[in-house]
Amino acid sequence: MFSSATRSGIMILAGLAMLLPIGLIFYQSILSEPFFSKEAQLSLAPFIYVFEDPDFWPALWNSILIAVGTTAIALPVGAALAFLMARTDLPFKRILEPLLLLPILTPSIVLALGYVVAAGPVGFYSEFARRLFGFIPWSIYSPVSLFVLGGFMHVPFVYLYVAAALKNLGSDLEEAARITGASPWRVATAVSLPMVTPALVYSGLLVFFAGVTMFGLPLILGSSNDFELLTVYLYKLTNRFSYPSYQLIAAVAVVIIFITMPLIFLQRTVLKVRQKFVTIGGKSGRQRLIELGKWRWLALAIVLAWLIVTFIVPVSGIVLRAFVVRWGPTVNLLDVLTLEHFRGVFAEPTLVRAIVNSIVIGVVGGALAVACYTIVGLAVHRQQGGWARVLDYLVLVPNAVPGLLIGLAFLWVFLFVAPLTPLRSTPFSIWLAYTVVWFAYGMRLISGALLQVGAELEESARTVGASRGRVIRDIVLPLISYGLLAAWLLIFMAFESEYSAGVYLLSVGTEVIGSLLVVFSDGGGGRGTVAALSVINLALIGVGLAIALRWGVKIRG
Amino acid sequence: MKSTIFALSACLALTTPAWADQPDYYPSDYGKMVEAAKAEGRVVLYITLDPYAVTPFVSEFEAMYPGIKVEVNSMSSAPMHSRFISEEAAKGATADIMISSGMDLQVQLVNDGHALAYESAELSHIPKWASWNNQAYSVTIDPVIFVYNKGFLTPEQVPQSYAQIPEVLAKNADTYRGRIALGDVDRGGVPLLFGIMGSVTDPNYWDIFGAVGKLKPNFIPGSSAVIESVSSGENILSLNQMGAYVLPVIEKNPDVAMVLPSDYTLGNSRVMFIAKSTPHPNASKLFVDFMLSKRGQTVLMNGSKMYPIREDIEGPYTAKSLMATLGTAFRPIPLSPELLANLDPKRRTEFIERWKRTLTGKN
Numbered sequence: 001m002f003s004s005a006t007r008s009g010i011m012i013l014a015g016l017a018m019l020l021p022i023g024l025i026f027y028q029s030i031l032s033e034p035f036f037s038k039e040a041q042l043s044l045a046p047f048i049y050v051f052e053d054p055d056f057w058p059a060l061w062n063s064i065l066i067a068v069g070t071t072a073i074a075l076p077v078g079a080a081l082a083f084l085m086a087r088t089d090l091p092f093k094r095i096l097e098p099l100l101l102l103p104i105l106t107p108s109i110v111l112a113l114g115y116v117v118a119a120g121p122v123g124f125y126s127e128f129a130r131r132l133f134g135f136i137p138w139s140i141y142s143p144v145s146l147f148v149l150g151g152f153m154h155v156p157f158v159y160l161y162v163a164a165a166l167k168n169l170g171s172d173l174e175e176a177a178r179i180t181g182a183s184p185w186r187v188a189t190a191v192s193l194p195m196v197t198p199a200l201v202y203s204g205l206l207v208f209f210a211g212v213t214m215f216g217l218p219l220i221l222g223s224s225n226d227f228e229l230l231t232v233y234l235y236k237l238t239n240r241f242s243y244p245s246y247q248l249i250a251a252v253a254v255v256i257i258f259i260t261m262p263l264i265f266l267q268r269t270v271l272k273v274r275q276k277f278v279t280i281g282g283k284s285g286r287q288r289l290i291e292l293g294k295w296r297w298l299a300l301a302i303v304l305a306w307l308i309v310t311f312i313v314p315v316s317g318i319v320l321r322a323f324v325v326r327w328g329p330t331v332n333l334l335d336v337l338t339l340e341h342f343r344g345v346f347a348e349p350t351l352v353r354a355i356v357n358s359i360v361i362g363v364v365g366g367a368l369a370v371a372c373y374t375i376v377g378l379a380v381h382r383q384q385g386g387w388a389r390v391l392d393y394l395v396l397v398p399n400a401v402p403g404l405l406i407g408l409a410f411l412w413v414f415l416f417v418a419p420l421t422p423l424r425s426t427p428f429s430i431w432l433a434y435t436v437v438w439f440a441y442g443m444r445l446i447s448g449a450l451l452q453v454g455a456e457l458e459e460s461a462r463t464v465g466a467s468r469g470r471v472i473r474d475i476v477l478p479l480i481s482y483g484l485l486a487a488w489l490l491i492f493m494a495f496e497s498e499y500s501a502g503v504y505l506l507s508v509g510t511e512v513i514g515s516l517l518v519v520f521s522d523g524g525g526g527r528g529t530v531a532a533l534s535v536i537n538l539a540l541i542g543v544g545l546a547i548a549l550r551w552g553v554k555i556r557g
Numbered sequence: 558m559k560s561t562i563f564a565l566s567a568c569l570a571l572t573t574p575a576w577a578d579q580p581d582y583y584p585s586d587y588g589k590m591v592e593a594a595k596a597e598g599r600v601v602l603y604i605t606l607d608p609y610a611v612t613p614f615v616s617e618f619e620a621m622y623p624g625i626k627v628e629v630n631s632m633s634s635a636p637m638h639s640r641f642i643s644e645e646a647a648k649g650a651t652a653d654i655m656i657s658s659g660m661d662l663q664v665q666l667v668n669d670g671h672a673l674a675y676e677s678a679e680l681s682h683i684p685k686w687a688s689w690n691n692q693a694y695s696v697t698i699d700p701v702i703f704v705y706n707k708g709f710l711t712p713e714q715v716p717q718s719y720a721q722i723p724e725v726l727a728k729n730a731d732t733y734r735g736r737i738a739l740g741d742v743d744r745g746g747v748p749l750l751f752g753i754m755g756s757v758t759d760p761n762y763w764d765i766f767g768a769v770g771k772l773k774p775n776f777i778p779g780s781s782a783v784i785e786s787v788s789s790g791e792n793i794l795s796l797n798q799m800g801a802y803v804l805p806v807i808e809k810n811p812d813v814a815m816v817l818p819s820d821y822t823l824g825n826s827r828v829m830f831i832a833k834s835t836p837h838p839n840a841s842k843l844f845v846d847f848m849l850s851k852r853g854q855t856v857l858m859n860g861s862k863m864y865p866i867r868e869d870i871e872g873p874y875t876a877k878s879l880m881a882t883l884g885t886a887f888r889p890i891p892l893s894p895e896l897l898a899n900l901d902p903k904r905r906t907e908f909i910e911r912w913k914r915t916l917t918g919k920n
Contacts, residue, residue, distance in 0.1 A: 036646035116791075241902050325810070328790040329790055330708040344609065348608050415647035416647050503636065504640065507630050508628040526809075
């Protein structure tokens with residue numbers, strides 16, 4: 001859609017933003033010392049050390065296991081949810097639609113902290129269960145909880161992509177199946193879901209990545225020594241050596257990338273094979289909803305149960321913690337209600353600045369990020385192969401690296417890439433890190449909107465002599481403006497929920513709530529403050545959601 | 558009280574030249590340094606304390622020296638160490654002042670030549686153990702203590718010393734099983750430092766922790782998580798926590814209490830040094846003197862709830878009170894290059910392995 005020179009320029013910039021940090025990690029992984037050390041030499045020693053370390057293999061294996069498990073849970077649940085929402089007469093859909101996204105819009109570290117208060121060994125739901133059954137039928141610190149909660153938390157990813165795909169497909173085949181007597185279940189599994197395989201595969205991939213790089217949950221809930229994950233192993237590496245052992249950390253990151261990259265290729269291959277069979281594309285007629293009949297309320301109950309476990313339980317825990325001085329089985333909560341944590345937050349300039357920065361990064365930064373995603377999206381729009389293909393792979397790479405490490409790599413970029421150094425202590429550094437981390441997500445939002453624009457409109461404009469810029473300005477942008485608005489809101493919420501990528505970039509001027517949550521939960525700071533900050537963070541996300549609802553923005557991938 | 562001091566000092570600052578506030582034993586040309594510091598205008602602080610604890614002494618300093626702004630960066634000890642080294646290597650902007658409870662990491666940085674030597678004007682007024690080579694200073698000292706929840710334990714169920722642990726725990730095994738929280742030496746530099754120092758100090762260290770290991774302790778990274786878990790009753794006892802992190806919790810939860818182990822109580826310093834690369838040497842020196850001064854240390858005690866190191870400060874939570882209570886059982890971890898031995902990866906790995914074997918009964 002741009003001239004090829006412009007397009008190359010855009011691609012190179014986008015590629016650089018992605019490749020600089022990732023390239024640094026690769027480079028660092030084959031050096032004997034931190035890359036800035038004078039003694040650094042090319043060496044495979046980091047890999048040898050890691051591979052010979054007996055702690056590495058179980059951690060790797062467990063991380064793969066948790067990624068598979070998370071995907072195995074999130075995929076079916078998310079797909080079922082998408083089917084129920086897009087294709088059936090499930091009750092209260094309009095209200096449910098935005099609520100379903102809440103678990104991915106909430107920083108997982110906040111959810112994890114909430115689970116401790118709500119459902120930990122002395123949590124208030126646990127106490128209730130103990131009185132009811134005489135024991136607590138769950139343990140949030142067990143590996144099983146990591147699987148289940150990790151899986152449940154990532155359901156919205158699958159839901160987002162699959163629901164969007166379903167909504168773009170006509171329902172005629174499904175109706176045909178219904179008419180010939182297939183049950184709703186059979187329609188879903190034999191007709192609808194096979195048609196949206198690309199969305200399933202893609203979202204499954206994202207969930208798998210999220211599983212491998214899972215950080216917030218194991219940080220707080222992963223105290224079990226029998227089940228260590230790679231992200232925790234990274235912690236240990238830094239602890240074992242006093243001098244920063246960046247080469248080892250980088251080597252582990254490279255291993256993670258090498259495990260996940262083949263999956264991206266696999267995904268492409270699956271989709272290529274698939275495409276030959278998918279005969280229905282574009283838009284077809286009206287969509288009719290399948291009537292669930294007596295199953296309506298059961299389906300609703302299941303959806304609500306998921307939402308309660310994944311969102312209501314932990315959030316009620318963190319909200320409660322924010323408003324009490326202390327808690328526990330010996331405490332009558334009514335005696336210890338307080339607003340001091342919030343007063344404390346608002347009396348502390350650093351924290352107020354963090355709140356303001358978080359809003360600015362979300363609102364202004366979100367808009368700028370959407371602008372970038374749009375420009376890149378337009379550059380690859382209707383392009384096949386070559387650059388577009390490379391970029392497709394590239395945007396996913398940052399998702400395969402734990403967020404903390406991406407943040408560290410960006411610290412290096414801002415320290416050692418001369419033109420960028422003055423920007424390190426400005427919100428720009430955080431913005432760039434966030435924009436790269438959420439690139440895949442953002443590009444998907446934009447390309448989804450762009451695909452809604454019929455090629456014939458662009459072609460006719462070109463035929464009557466409009467310049468490329470004119471086509472974009474007068475045809476494409478007006479048509480996708482609604483989609484851009486939706487993208488802006490979603491990116492706003494994504495940026496508010498990001499907590500790991502900014503930790504290493506934290507300095508005066510770049511404080512954001514997410515990074516402070518990590519720092520506070522690591523050090524000696526009181527949990528009340530952490531909880532109050534979390535609640536403020538949730539409130540920001542809630543405001544975004546409320547605006548989205550008000551404008552009737554369809555929140556879909 | 559704090560606001561009165563604040564207002565008072567603000568008034569003083571307005572009416573008299575700032576150096577007039579200085580104690581009489583400061584060098585006569587100290588005023589020149591103050592002027593030079595004001596010309597520099599700011600000092601950048603990296604510190605392992607959350608903003609609440611930092612604000613009181615920073616406001617006090619800024620009130621004392623109007624025109625010098627302190628930029629505070631709160632972070633945890635390992636990222637702070639990584640960041641400082643990276644920034645130094647890139648010759649980028651970094652801290653002027655580093656204050657961290659990761660004593661060994663700080664000593665390493667000083668030993669590697671990252672510190673600016675400065676003989677503090679307060680040197681003769683702080684304990685000998687609180688300074689090293691005019692490069693590193695101890696600002697506060699935390700007793701390494703036991704913390705427990707009174708709601709679940711009677712007084713005789715609480716060990717009062719390390720030596721008592723095996724017996725008391727064995728007697729109350731059912732009470733304690735699965736409800737002891739320990740900082741994870743495998744995931745945190747500070748728990749590892751306490752572990753190694755404990756094993757050096759106490760010949761029975763491994764037997765004592767072996768007794769703890771029999772009761773399925775929980776390993777939790779992060780002090781705030783450990784202390785919160787004891788406060789809520791999820792766990793009822795934790796060993797080797799920093800006193801200053803427990804004090805504010807005791808204030809809010811009368812069920813939480815601490816024990817200063819009577820056989821030995823380690824003292825962990827927050828170590829401060831000036832970065833050699835500092836573009837604000839005068840403001841940094843001023844800040845160091847302030848932190849060690851009676852005025853600064855008093856605010857540390859009253860405002861930040863930290864244990865000051867100066868012996869001329871009266872209060873229940875000071876280095877002096879610890880000495881008075883514990884006598885020779887109080888063992889400040891020496892601020893010296895001896896700590897570097899702790900940083901040897903082999904030594905660390907060996908300790909971690911043995912610790913895991915001892916506490917989990919597994920390899």
